[in-house]
Amino acid sequence: MGTLLPFSSTYDWTEDDLSKAESELHQHQSTTPFDIYVKQSSELALERQRKPQRDVILKPLLPALERDEAHANVSYGPLLDDYLELRLDSLITWQPITIAQVENVITLSRLIFRRRLVHQESEIFHKEQIKRRKELDEVSKLNREIIRVTNAMQNEVTHLARALS
Structure with missing residues (x-):
């Protein structure tokens, strides 16, 4: 289950999907064509097999993501979709599997989004x-904080990788 990526922009299947x-x-x-049929059939079978594992990983993380979405809805209003897209990019990049890691990704996403808004306002x-x-x-302050959070997250990933090897 270590190589399973819990967040993806292409694999957000429901059972109905x-x-x-x-x-x-x-x-x-x-x-x-037969080769395409076999490939697509194998991909769907693999996704059906991985979905329960992915759901187990995501279940404890969803409340934090839902709270963040509710907070973002109030904070960003019509810019909510832009923020959620940026957050998904961060989730896909970092692939957090603990609540603390998800909170770090949320913090990083908020900082990056705030920096983007300040840049737009500055223009x-x-x-x-x-x-x-x-x-x-x-x-400048946001950049320093983004670097600090990113470095902390990278250090955690490095320590986890060492622990697993």
Whole structure:
């Protein structure tokens, strides 16, 4: 289960999704080249096999992600989808498997998203030097914090890798 990636942009299947995909594949079996049919069939079988394992990993992590989404909905409003997309990218990159790791990814995502918002705001006020200076200072602080969190997460991954080897 160590090589199983709990977060993916392509493998977020439900049981219904898997059943529909298998059904469609079998319906088009006669028109699908054999090697493609075998490959897709194997991928679906593997995903069906891994889904319960992935669900076991994700189950304790979902409350933290749901709380973050509720917080982001209040904080970011119409920008919620942008934040969730950035958070998914971070989840896919870091593949957290503990609640603490998920919290770190959420913190990192919020910092990166805040930096993105400050950059956008800075472009709006690019002619107002005082306002721009404040925003650039904030970006600098955010960058330092992003580096700190990223380094802490990287150290944790390194320690886990050493412990497993």
